[in-house]
Amino acid sequence: MTGFGVAALLFSVLVIAVRVRWVPLESLDRGVVDGLNALVAPHRPLVTLMGGISRLGSFGILAWLIAIAATLLLVRRRLRLASFLVATALGGLVLDPTLKLAVGRLRPVVERPVAHGGGNSFPSGHALNSFICYAALLVVFLPALPARWRRPALLAGGVLVLLIGFSRLALGVHFLSDVIGGWSLGAAWVGLCAAAFELVRHESGKRVTAPLAEGLEPEAARDLHPAAPGRAPAEAPRRLWAVAGLAVAWVLTLGALVAVGLPLARYQHGNGNVLGDHAIPHWFAAHRDAALERITATGSDVGNTHAILAIGLVVGAVALAVARRWRPVVFLLTVMFGELTLFLASAAIAGRARPDVPNMDGQLPTSSYPSGHVAATICLWAAAALLVLPRTRAWWRWLFVAAAVLMPLWVAVARLYRGEHHPTDILGSVLLAGLWVPAAWWLLRPNADVTEHATARPAPATARPVRAAP
Template sequence: MDLLHAFVTAIIGFAAAHRLLAYGVAFLLAGAETVPVFGALVPGTAIIVGLGALVPGGTLAMWPLIGLTAAGALTGDGLSYLFGRRYKQRAMGMWPLRTRPSLLAAGRAFFARHGSKAVLISRFLPGVRAAIPMVAGMSGMSAVRFYAVDVCAAALFALAHILLGMALGASLTVLHAIAGRLVVLVLILAAALALVVWLTPRVIRYAIGLLTRLRGPLRQWAEAGDGWVRRLVRSLLDPARPEALGLLVLGALLIGGLWLFFGVLQDVVAGDPLVRADAAIFHFLQSLRTPAVDQVMVAITELGDATVVIPVLVVTLAWLAWQRAWRAVFYGIAAVAGASLFAFLLKITLQYGRPANIYAGWDAYSFPSGHATASTALYGFLVVLICREVGARARVLVTAAASVFVGGIAFSRLYLGAHWLSDIMAGLAFGVAWVALLGLVYMQHARREVGASGLAAAGLSALLLAGGLHIATAHAKDMRRYALTLPLRHMTMADWHNSGWASLPVRRVDLMGDYEEPFILQWAGALAPLKAALRAQGWQTPAPWDLSSSVAWLLPDAKPNALPVLPHLDNGRSEALVMIKTSGNVPSGQRVILRVWPSGTVLTSAGATQPLWIGTVVTEKIEHLKPFASLVDERNDVNRALHALETSLPGIELKKRTLKEADWNGVVLLGQS
């Protein structure tokens, strides 16, 4: 084991010293891992992750490394597949395969159990990775089918290993996103994508099971009387209609979509916590933005522009007209036009401003998101048409693919600061409800087939062509439009000292929009003088988040200054300064924590500008759960922590808010560098 560790370390060190050769090493190792028998001896995974760790420091570039790793994996798998397809059963008698019959046996059992999915799954399982491509060839799996799955497997393999290496290289820990913003964003997107892919088939199966159980009681109720509601229910539950279950699913989506839409609308109109969460999530996502991801997100958001939506709609309508499915043509127009018109009318009625000044005129209003509403309506109705004519497995795949695509467009609007979270939620909810309503009416009367496979091919072709042309012609302009610009508030130094300080936020807002601890410090200018003044009074920088400090939480007698400080966000912003005090007037086993964030306000004086910072101070008590671990318990008494900070900054100006709160006397400290 020590020898293998030394070998891996030497390879990574060689790659760091010879940058260009490192990409070749990644290509060769990714391919070598699928060589039968010998592939099990190649430490490719460890070395590729190690190469990924060189990316955050700038030694290697991310995309070339990912691309060559994926290409190497695809090449190795392809050669192994062709070998198995060429020699079939004769391969078992060749050296070195005849020395390891158990490898092929395990591979065959795995392939028989999972079928085509085995090619994808085995890429991440060292035990069978070296056998499955060859077994697929020996089993007669078609080349088109094999490579269609293997391209996805190679891409996911490369992304997972390089991103993991990048995370390790940037010292990600379990409790704090210390890695680069790119890694954090990729993890968020990966989690969201995994949730959609995992949740969609389960929700569909659960809904179908629930509706199947309710069909009997509902039918009995509908047949027990008369009235338009009972007649509608009898029509939906007619056992002679094969689409009855689909109609019930659409009914459930209609009710759920309307419930969510009106719930969001009520929160926006009333200014409930969702509105505060809007701002917090906006600032959080803006803090994660990087130029490389901006390029991708702008391209995704362009796929939801009218320049793409309209051609896709026209092509799909042309296909439906060619099939003489005139009713589907009418409902398709109603889906997109109705959703777009509703979004426009609601925008000009509420006149709810966007997070940033990206658009002018009526487009400057944001609620609800037109991109989310129109995309949900268009692709949602296409899903209704396609799912009416395909099998159960295809329905799940089509629905999941459309959900991921529309979800990607919606997330890109959030990421680029074009919309608030409430805009996106309302747009998606109304789009789903509108599509469900049209789908219910359409399926009640539609009898003509629309050619599901041809419709899907026509829509996808139009999307690729129109989307590609739009991205090629508008991307540079849109990159300038969606450039990162955070709004700043300007205030004079005199106004701040007089009464402007009272206009700043009173309490921290967490990512869910809830109010937390009060802001008791406002500091103008650089933070270095504040840090130096506190150090002189016994304050210190907390332990950084790394492996050793994370392990300290598992010690039953950890000292207050040995435990890293849990991160807090204010309106989505990360702390700019964190300091702790564990001595002096601080009781034993406790620590006082000062956290400082940018306020979003700039002070001006005599033509010069300086940032204004806001901070909170709390007391934490260390709880020792012997013999297991240590925990922290945040005290509710802000006044005691405030006194510790005030005595550490002699001469600081005191202001007082007219508040009556049990845990805070309303005092705010004003200081400047």
């Protein structure tokens, strides 16, 4: 409680100093930002490094970390910890823009700009939200770590937050007092939320903990472990065999894609009428209307990289939380990474032109064959269905099977309608997924824990044979 009170006092002093434009503080702020700009701006690799560190404190990264952690906690039925994590993170999203508007401080103006920051300057949103999110994750998951690793984990989290704050100074988008203000407000907010959580624990009859030493809820340690320990020694040879098998499967799949794609790309400059490659895109282009444009725009978006990544992260988090095994997650990552590399490699080699109709989404960076949107959608939902089906007998498992059929169909029709692909590009995506997903499933055996559990059950007793009457 003392630390959070000191942090709150420091933030209050900084707010007043910034609002009254205290000259010594403004002089220090200007000197730091100008000095770092002169040091960093001339060196492009250093600017790139600072930009990469800064992104670790961005909303996109932090939101997904909190979402994945909260999903794991909810699946493990740790509702209070999930609520603490979400409420703490949401507090940062409210405090940052509110205080920026209230204080109204302008961003620094430097001699050699290398980055751009939106909105006002005080406090630093990256410093505030990175402190809140990483601190909240640490105090929630600390019980899952062995005691000897807890202090190094806290130290690593602190160093990461310091680097994120420093990167905002080095990029010239914040003053020193903005960053310190973000850190102090973040410490005060996390301390306040932890105190509220401890009060709830006390009211429910549980002992008060030391969050920085043992975490918020030490008794949750077992449920906070992402997965059970594996059986490394016996499985090591199989893992090597699986890696070798995946490499062979990847090469053979690429060969099949190229063998089909190159002739299609060469025939009449990619727009020959093979299986309706010319007729179907032209028919769709002649029957466009506003309602279908909105539906197909959504269908195209659900197959893009960002949507697939988002859905894949959620599926992976749920798989890890439910199965308590790394193998399903490794299977999902392997399928999606293999799909991405196969698509990029085969598209680069084939180099097929897009259909010769008006393109509704503008210039696209890759060739037409195969469709990356359709391939990624098939791989993601097929992998999810393969993971879900053996693990439950509930009716909703068939929703994943339906999604594995209907989602790729929606994306495929949308891409054809919008003039992005030929029909044979879609068939190329089916070929990619049809070869790669079964190979990964067979080699990685993501449901091995289910089958091992089933075979370990004792066989049901059989009735004793009845002797025939003499």
